Amino acid sequence: MSDILTLTADTDDAGARIDKLISDKADGLTRSAAAKLIEDGNVIVGGQAVAKNYKCKENDIITVTIPDAKPLEAKAENIPLDIVYEDDDLLVVNKPKGMVVHPAAGNFDGTLVNALLYHCKDSLSGINGVIRPGIVHRIDKDTSGLLIVAKNDFAHIDLAQQIKEHSFHRAYQAVVYGNIKEDSGTVNQPIGRNPNDRKKMAVTFKNSKNAVTHYEVLNRFGDFTHIKCILETGRTHQIRVHMSYIGHPLAGDSVYGPKKVITSLNGQCLHAGEIGFVHPRTREYMEFKSELPDYFKAFLSKLENKRQ
Numbered sequence: 001m002s003d004i005l006t007l008t009a010d011t012d013d014a015g016a017r018i019d020k021l022i023s024d025k026a027d028g029l030t031r032s033a034a035a036k037l038i039e040d041g042n043v044i045v046g047g048q049a050v051a052k053n054y055k056c057k058e059n060d061i062i063t064v065t066i067p068d069a070k071p072l073e074a075k076a077e078n079i080p081l082d083i084v085y086e087d088d089d090l091l092v093v094n095k096p097k098g099m100v101v102h103p104a105a106g107n108f109d110g111t112l113v114n115a116l117l118y119h120c121k122d123s124l125s126g127i128n129g130v131i132r133p134g135i136v137h138r139i140d141k142d143t144s145g146l147l148i149v150a151k152n153d154f155a156h157i158d159l160a161q162q163i164k165e166h167s168f169h170r171a172y173q174a175v176v177y178g179n180i181k182e183d184s185g186t187v188n189q190p191i192g193r194n195p196n197d198r199k200k201m202a203v204t205f206k207n208s209k210n211a212v213t214h215y216e217v218l219n220r221f222g223d224f225t226h227i228k229c230i231l232e233t234g235r236t237h238q239i240r241v242h243m244s245y246i247g248h249p250l251a252g253d254s255v256y257g258p259k260k261v262i263t264s265l266n267g268q269c270l271h272a273g274e275i276g277f278v279h280p281r282t283r284e285y286m287e288f289k290s291e292l293p294d295y296f297k298a299f300l301s302k303l304e305n306k307r308q
Contacts, residue, residue, distance in 0.1 A: 009060040018043065018054040024065060027198065029066075037064060062297040073130045074103050078247040079115035083286050088156040089281050090148060091120075094290050097267065102132045102235075118151060124149070126154035136160055137168075139233060144293045145172070158280035163234060169276030170231045172239055173218070173292060175269040175299060176248040177257065180225045184216040187242040191235040200255060201237045203245045211235045211240040221303040224251060230255025240268060251299070271296055 007025050009016075018124055022034035022043065029037075037043055038052040042065040045054065056062075060195040061244035095101070095112055116124060116134055124134035127150075132281040134149040136159045148257050150156035162168040193207030194200040212232035219226040225248065240256045252265030276287035292300075 001068040005064040005098075006034070007062040007064065009056040009058055011058050013056050013060075014058045016056050017052070018045070018050060018056055018062065019052040021056050021064070023192050026064065026076050027218045030163050030199075034064075038066075040168075042067065043272055050248065053094055061079065065221065070297065072209070073115045073135070074108065074111070074117055076117035076121075076302050077109060077114040078112065078118050081112075083114050083119075084290065085286070088149055089149055089152060089279070090159070092275065092288050093147050093149060095139060095272075097142055097145060097293060097295065100137045100141045101147070102135055104131075111146065112147070120149075120151060124153045125153045126270065127153055127156045127160075127299075133172060137163060137170075139272050140237065140240075140268070140270075143270045143272060144290075144296075145272025145302075146288055147272070148277065152204065155280040159277060162277055167278070169235065169274065169287065171274035172229045172231070173226070173271050173273050173284060173296070174229060174239060174243070175226050175303070176243050177224060177251060178219055178248045179222060180217055180227065182217075184214070185246075187213045189242065191241055191247060199234070201241050203241060209235060211238050211242065213239055219300075221307050224303055224304075226300060239270060244246075265299060269296060269299060274275075 005026055011019060013021050014203055019031050019034040019038060023029050023031040035052045038050065041049045043050060044063040044158050045060050058116055065150050083091055085092040100107040100111045103111050111136065113133060126133060126269065128135050128226050136148055136150050136156055139145060139147055148159060150159055161210060189203040189211060190208035191211040192204045192206060194202035195206060210233060214230040214232065215227050217225055218228055231238060240250055240253055244256040250268040250270055251261045253268040254261045273290050276285065
């Protein structure tokens, strides 16, 4: 059944555009999503459908009908994959920067899942449904590096358990702002949705999960530090949030970094360079490493040249 929300325009809401009011008051609805609902006739004020530029009046009763989401099914696309390892149970992929892992609103094609469906045909685990087949864990769109994919449910369940038990090895390299004085350290702070901005994550003690990131310094460049991060847990945006929390946000990070972002990096300078796990079937420990991508090496070279 469709969800129906009833909202009331307060004194402070008088004169506000209705699409903005809905996005402000309805948890999880962006302004563009609110505008689409209005355009589709799903927003009623005083018994009448309104336009998205309708200016609210005090005490307006706004009824918002949110239709059931249509089930999505990812389509196979012939997109080249950098496969580091593959057997009958799993494969390890080196994901390029800029590629989304699975389809979602705004990104229905060109994703890693679309490429996997073409490469693997029907050989992907189904635990995460038709939109995320084979996906055991994710990395952000603008994070490059290694990702493991399960070809069957047996492998998926075993690998997911290893992640839950923190026996799954994941190491990243990053460049962060500032000079980290200590050679190594640990950030042990819970992460959850930012109470003030639901699109972002934050260190918070409200509706959060424990999160632990270990880091060590690889090189110092004065205004920047090249670090290695080892995840003990795997929360959304964990490294980005934790490093920003201790005052060293990732270079290029437009979400958790400074307002003046380094646009040439096209997103955060973060690479998933190592992955290690026990093979679900053979019980052999396997570890893979990925060389730093060109954009990352170029940025390090630029910092090195500045230091000289």
